[in-house]
Amino acid sequence: MGVPMTESPTPTGPLAGVLVLDLSRVLAGPWSTQVLADLGAEVIKVERPGAGDDTRAWGPPFTTTTDGKPSDAAYYFAANRNKRSITVDMAKPEGNALLRDLAAKADVVVENFKTGGLAKYHLDYPSLQAVNPRLVYCSITGFGHDGPHAHSAGYDYMIQAMGGLMSITGNPEGHPGGEPMKVGVAVADLFTGMYASSAILAALLHARQTGQGQCIDMALFDVQAAMLANIATNYFVSGEVPARMGNAHPNLVPYQPFSTADGAIVIAVGNDGQFHALTKVLGDAGLADDPRFVGNANRVRNRIALVPLLTAHTVTRTTREWMDLLEPAGVPCGPINTVDKVFEEPQAKFRGLVVEQARADLAAPVKTVASPFRLSETPVSYRRAPPALGADTDAVLGELLGLDAARIAELRARGVV
Secondary structure (H helix, E strand, O other), rough: HHHHHOOOOOOOOOOOOOOOEOOOOHHHHHHHHHHHHHHEEEEEEEEEOOOOOOHHOOOOOOEEEOOOEEEEEEEHOOOOOEEEEOOOOOOHHHHHHHHHHHHHOOOEEOOOOOOOOOOHHHHOHHHHHHHHHOOEEEOOOOOOOOOOOOOOOHHHHHHHHHOOOHHEEEEEEEOOOOOOOOOOOHHHHHHHHHHHHHHHHHHHHHHHOOOEEEEEEHHHHHHHHHHHHHHHHHHHHHHHOOOOOOOOOOOOOOEEEEEEOOOOEEEEOOOOOHHHHHHHHHOOHHHHHHHHHHOOHHHHHHHHHHHHHHHHOOOOOOHHHHHHHHHHOOOOOEOOOOOOOOOOHHHHHHHHOOEOOOOOOOOOOOOEOOOOOOOOOOOOOOOOOOOOOOHHHHHHHHHHHHHHHHHHHHHOOOOOO
């Protein structure tokens, strides 16, 4: 199922030559740095000696070593491809000095400590900017560095709740299961990681042009509010508080799942032409001329009448049969796949959406989902599997800071690395 990738440590891609010091953990920060790593940046992931990123233990499922022992949790692999892992204790003076020396050489620092959490280690932006004026410093927190919640912890689940997403996700009030529902993946974290990587790229461009770095203040709460998108603007214009609509769309009809003879099919009509094509394929072209359904605004107003009329047709054939009829007619549609079926789709196989990478200590190759970036001239590369804890400590400290084996051994003996 996966596409085997030959491991090559040489960075390629549009960000080749960019050095990122990654002080983040869990998901939002590591997601952003994996984006940069896939694009060719050299990302040094800094972890706690003996423990590492929290997500290494967020299982089951766990991977298995070559001698049959449990290793890193699958969760960790989702956001740490193409990185090098070093273990450094920033609380120890010598460890702190190592990180400051690395930051002085870096183009980017990414961290997700609580507001003010790195100041005592002199790893905050003002401290590092003083030794590296061109540094792009991205700080990811739950609520940002100012405001009444600046010092509060922020986790994806609570941000989905506070940021309004759960209030619009799930079945309508009064229906079975009609309660606020979180999204199945940590979308606030993931969107924050993507916004962070975009901001970092913009700041890098500015730094290259001017020699001036800057601090990026990324907040999960801000991102979740931005993600409300058309739902927020619907509210701003109408003054009506959006409600949960299950799988229906607030602004488009028909745009939801419809029952079929063997399950369901999602039909996503975005304009009148597609609606005409749909009714023709269903064998009920007169629906397109019914005054109640002429134009999307009328279809939205009369969705309660329209949906059962369409369902009466869709239940007569299987999902596959409808797809074979609707796709050639230009009607957007698709099955509701379970995760295994996603990667069995012919399109997924053709596009190589599963990447396989070997890691010497693991019994089986690591599988991750390919980057969606497809750049014609500077494609992404898959150079390293998500690293074992501290696998690159000696190499990085030797290459970037010039430490010899004896000095590194001395630091390891004292628990600094």
